[in-house]
């Protein structure tokens with residue numbers, strides 16, 4: 001295990017939801033597992049007039065569900081310091097600077113600093129500019145900046161933000177979080193593809209019929225109606241998480257496992273995405289908005305009835321799309337994506353559907369084919385299932401579908417690291433592989449902007465067009481049916497109650 005170098009983490013937005021739910025627990029898990037150097041300090045910044053003591057109590061509250069070995073949580077919390085100020089007030093940065101120098105001496109952190117911007121994106125540019133002008137970025141050690149999503153609202157705003165950040169930080173110092181890239185099974189895509197002789201030779205248009213990526217949520221917008229109204233599913237999920245998974249599934253093998261080489265292969269995929277003309281948007285993409293329905297036997301309201309949502313809202317809460325990658329490996333193979341809120345189940349899953357054999361001798365009277373599928377379960381189950389065909393007991397003329405499964409998190413769910421834990425650890429070690437580079441962000445915004453422009457110019461008169469608790473609007477099914485495919489039900493729905501290898 002590699003210990004992180006000594007460093008101070010400065011969290012802007014330290015009284016907020018992300019810090020409480022994700023960041024403090026992740027830092028604690030790194031500390032508990034011995035991955036973080038004992039010489040570390042965390043400085044929280046927000047406006048609330050808290051003291052160090054109140055801040056530490058809040059930190060402890062956010063980790064109380066973890067086992068506490070001999071008062072270890074008190075020692076852990078003693079590394080946390082709170083510095084209240086409004087980030088728009090430039091004069092307060094002087095005091096932060098002197099606090100950081102004091103802590104540098106106390107913890108021997110040698111000027112190494114991570115600035116984590118866990119705040120509304122409107123502040124990102126201001127904070128970066130102030131950090132630079134007040135010389136908090138000038139130290140003896142290394143400096144890194146972690147930026148939360150959303151990174152811009154479209155290509156132009158993302159570029160403007162990037163220009164602002166780049167005045168203060170180099171591209172190498174900027175770590176843009178896409179927390180999907182911190183998920184174990186998303187990282188596993190590369191390993192499954194590039195460490196197995198049986199997949200890579202088949203990983204192309206000759207053998208793969210289509211690829212399907214589903215990321216569904218049961219939850220609605222909850223208390224984030226205001227944010228969602230300005231975002232929608234296309235910006236919130238497709239521009240970042242869904243396109244990142246497409247790139248990992250489609251990229252060529254990198255020549256080395258370095259951030260630069262992997263990124264360069266991913267960027268080629270973003271560049272190879274077939275751009276859509278305005279007229280093609282409706283043909284390749286489907287939008288949806290949830291209406292009322294029943295979830296877990298409870299009635300739920302439609303999106304338009306949610307708090308802070310315009311009763312005439314045109315915002316999509318569901319997107320399905322067909323992406324074509326125009327390169328030697330993938331021409332002709334559709335990559336289907338679908339993602340939405342208030343759907344039947346919470347699941348993120350990738351299905352790689354292989355082409356049927358040119359002649360199958362074991363179809364039986366039904367003449368029904370069961371294509372080989374490789375299913376990568378991202379969440380909540382983590383694992384892989386390979387769907388094959390084998391002989392049915394007492395029958396030698398027909399085949400029956402069987403499944404081989406591997407579960408990554410079945411044995412020890414508690415100890416599976418969270419995405420934020422993995423990403424913080426990576427950043428502290430200076431590994432930017434699982435963060436989004438500006439070029440990836442820029443290309444994905446350019447792809448998505450065409451769709452969002454068409455959708456904002458043409459109001460969706462059919463909204464709401466799917467019932468809460470369903471798998472989205474029927475047009476999403478039609479998108480695949482036009483190509484003679486269908487969405488594979490996610491494993492949880494499809495094989496409820498069955499054991500994995502029961503047909504063998």
Ligand code: NAP
Nearest residue numbers: 013014015016017018046047048086087118119120148149
């Ligand atoms: P939040 O709960 O609203 O927290 C915002 C934080 O910013 C609070 O600590 C607030 O503290 C501080 N703040 C606001 N204005 C300030 C100012 N002028 N000066 C100093 N501090 C100020 O937001 P969040 O949910 O944690 O989200 C933070 C970021 O993470 C956002 O970019 C969001 O999109 C992203 N994100 C969040 C989640 C999540 O699960 N929460 C998931 C993915 C991405 P005071 O009120 O005390 O000033």
